Structure formats: structure tokens, C-alpha cells
Amino acid sequence: VCGQTDTGLSIREIILGMWPGRFAPTALRDDVSLGEDGLGLDSVEVVELIFACEDRWGRRVSEQLFTSPALTIERLSQEFSGR
Amino acid sequence: MRHVPFSPRMVWLVRHWPRQSFVVASILDATSRRLGSSRHPWYFRRRVTAVATWHPRQAWPFPCRVTGADPGSVPPPMILVSFHFGRVKSLGPLFEQLPGKVLILEHEKDLSPPRPGVERVTTGGGEMARIAAARRAADLLREDGFVFMLLDRGGDTAKTPIALFDRTFLLSSGAFQLARITGAPIMPVIAEWREGRLEIMLGTPIAPTEEAAMANTLASWLEDRFPEGDRRSRLIRALAG
Numbered sequence: 634v635c636g637q638t639d640t641g642l643s644i645r646e647i648i649l650g651m652w653p654g655r656f657a658p659t660a661l662r663d664d665v666s667l668g669e670d671g672l673g674l675d676s677v678e679v680v681e682l683i684f685a686c687e688d689r690w691g692r693r694v695s696e697q698l699f700t701s702p703a704l705t706i707e708r709l710s711q712e713f714s715g716r
Numbered sequence: 717m718r719h720v721p722f723s724p725r726m727v728w729l730v731r732h733w734p735r736q737s738f739v740v741a742s743i744l745d746a747t748s749r750r751l752g753s754s755r756h757p758w759y760f761r762r763r764v765t766a767v768a769t770w771h772p773r774q775a776w777p778f779p780c781r782v783t784g785a786d787p788g789s790v791p792p793p794m795i796l797v798s799f800h801f802g803r804v805k806s807l808g809p810l811f812e813q814l815p816g817k818v819l820i821l822e823h824e825k826d827l828s829p830p831r832p833g834v835e836r837v838t839t840g841g842g843e844m845a846r847i848a849a850a851r852r853a854a855d856l857l858r859e860d861g862f863v864f865m866l867l868d869r870g871g872d873t874a875k876t877p878i879a880l881f882d883r884t885f886l887l888s889s890g891a892f893q894l895a896r897i898t899g900a901p902i903m904p905v906i907a908e909w910r911e912g913r914l915e916i917m918l919g920t921p922i923a924p925t926e927e928a929a930m931a932n933t934l935a936s937w938l939e940d941r942f943p944e945g946d947r948r949s950r951l952i953r954a955l956a957g
Contacts, residue, residue: 668843675874676839676846677893680854684897699848 640690640714644706647685648672663707670703679704686713780809784918787813793857793900794921796864797891797934801954802908804866810905810916817861821849821890823869839873846873850890857898864905865891868955878931880938881948885955892931895924902930904937908947917941 645661656672665671667679674682687693690713698704698712787810798804811818811834818833823840835856837849853863867887874893875886895902904919919941922933942948 668847675889675893676843676850677854677874677890677897679847680850681893681897683851684854699844699851701844704844704847 638710638714641706641710643689644686644709644713647689648682648706651682651685652678661706663710664705666703666705667709668704671705683709689713779913780916781913782810782813782916782918784920787918788815790814790862790903790918791921792816792860792862793898794862795857795891795895795900795902796862796905797867797902798864798905798907799866799868799951799954801951802906803914804907806914807864807905807907807916809914810907810918811862811864814862817856817859819853819856819861819863821853821863821865823866850894853894854898857894857900863894863900867891869957876927876931878935880935880955881942881952883952887931887955889927892927895922895930896927899924902934904934906941 641663645658648656648661649658660672667674667682669675683694683698686709692713694709694712698708701708792815796810798807811820817835820834820836821839822836824838835852837852839846839849853865857863865888868885874889876889876892878885878887891902894900901921901923903921906917906919908915908917919937922930922937924930938951942951
């Protein structure tokens with residue numbers, strides 16, 4: 634289960650808040666893909682999540698985020714925690 | 717719309733050597749791209765003989781009429797949607813007149829030739845490409861821009877069912893979801909060649925709400941504009957993929 638960092642925990646809370654009842658908390662692991670191979674969010678839902686995270690931390694994600702092979706909670710957490 | 721003169725020599729050339737018209741097409745294509753004109757090479761190759769014969773004195777590119785609304789007064793932000801139907805590849809005259817930046821989301825880069833002021837983003841490069849494209853579209857809509865996309869043949873994208881002409885079709889959900897998260901309305905657009913000119917029909921903006929409700933409103937608009945007949949059959953074939 635995600636929970637290694639405060640940022641990761643916050644992202645998990647955001648996901649559970651945006652789509653209540655859709656995911657079991659245990660499914661929100663750090664390394665699970667947000668997309669079709671993991672949580673099953675479609676592209677606009679991922680963008681919606683990114684917007685929510687940007688509002689939470691007050692800054693935009695970098696363009697490099699979109700060149701990743703897959704978007705995971707860990708990758709998103711690194712983006713907002715500056716690691 | 718910018719006009720490029722169609723010279724008598726060119727008319728003669730195409731009329732007498734229609735099979736060689738691809739050479740002319742290449743020359744004119746290069747010229748018109750430089751001038752930012754509005755037609756598509758494919759369209760030119762298929763229609764140039766007819767256009768030259770019917771309208772030897774008409775300026776090039778082809779005559780165009782926009783109905784339903786004045787493109788210059790379409791309020792941004794707006795999501796323009798259409799289908800693989802009619803002359804959807806010839807929407808350049810519309811994009812030129814919209815009062816704001818325009819982004820075309822396309823599965824592959826085959827929808828529109830490069831145009832000044834129009835950005836194109838491809839969504840066919842996998843999941844991350846779709847996410848990046850959706851992000852760019854949402855950003856532009858938040859900046860009061862225009863996004864154009866086709867709702868049919870969306871590949872692996874999420875689908876929204878739409879009840880239309882007593883059948884159920886699956887359309888890409890992207891436009892409906894973008895409308896929901898950005899608050900931008902959806903405007904259906906149909907482009908057809910009618911009575912010797914391109915006719916672009918702009919629909920009534922559909923307010924952002926639940927996906928199913930927006931799909932129903934779109935279906936009502938299409939059913940009104942496509943009474944039974946050949947046009948409806950062609951649209952059904954396009955939607956059925």
C-alpha cells in the first residue's frame with residue numbers, strides 16, 4: 634500500500650476522494666499504473682487527477698512526466714515532492 | 717478565406733491531363749501551403765477536374781459557406797466535434813475564422829494539413845500520448861481556446877454509448893469528459909460538399925453536464941439534421957466504423 638511519503642499518502646487520499654468506492658485502498662500501491670494496466674483511469678481522468686494534485690501543491694507538473702513509460706502514484710509523488 | 721487565383725493554363729492542364737493532375741496537385745499544394753490556403757491534397761486530387769470545369773473562373777480554394785452560426789462569434793472555450801463523414805478534412809476555413817487558438821486532436825496526423833495558428837496533437841501513440849494530448853486540450857480550453865476532435869473511430873479510448881437512429885453507437889468519451897472537467901460546451905460540426913461548394917454546418921452548443929445527457933442532446937441534433945435518406949445512411953456507416 635502506498636504510504637511511504639506524505640505526498641504519496643495525499644495522492645492516495647485525493648484518488649479515494651475523487652472516485653469514492655471505485656478503488657480498494659489496498660489497490661493503491663506506489664508502483665501501480667494509473668492507466669489501463671493498473672487502476673484503469675482513462676486519459677482525461679488522469680488529467681483530472683493531475684489538476685487536483687496541482688491545485689493541492691500549487692505547481693504544475695513538468696512535461697517530462699508525460700514521457701514516462703507509465704504514470705504511477707510513485708512517479709506522481711516524485712513530481713510533487715521534488716525528488 | 718484567402719483566395720489563390722486558379723490560372724487558365726492550370727485549368728487547361730487539368731482538363732486535358734487529368735491523370736497527371738497529381739503533378740499539378742503537388743505544385744499547387746506547395747504554393748497554397750505557403751499562402752495558408754484551405755484545401756487538402758487528397759481532396760484536390762479527387763475533385764480538381766470537376767472544380768476546374770464547373771468553376772473555371774472561381775478563385776481557389778473552393779467556395780465555402782458556414783451555416784448555423786458566425787464562426788467569428790463562436791464564444792470560446794468550445795469543443796468542436798465531428799465524425800468521419802463528408803468533407804471533415806476540409807475544415808480549414810472554419811479554423812481560420814474562430815476567434816482564438818485552435819487545437820486539433822487526431823488519432824494520426826491525417827486530419828488537416830499544417831495551418832498557421834492551428835496546433836495539432838496526435839493521440840495515437842499509446843496511453844501516455846493520450847494523457848499528454850488530453851492535458852494540452854484541457855489547458856487550451858482553460859485559456860479560452862478551441863479544441864476539435866472526431867468522436868468516431870477513437871481506437872482504444874473510453875467510449876460513451878449514444879442512441880441514434882434507432883441504434884446504439886459508441887463514441888469516444890474524450891470530448892464529453894473534457895467538457896465536464898473544463899466547463900467548455902460542445903459544438904457539433906458537419907462539413908459536406910453541396911451544390912458546388914463546401915458547406916460547414918455549426919450546431920447549437922451543448923452545455924457541459926453528465927456524459928449521457930450531452931450524448932442525448934447530440935443525438936437529437938443529429939436526428940434533426942439527418943432525416944431518412946442517403947445522408948443518414950452514410951452517417952450511420954461512418955458511425956458504425
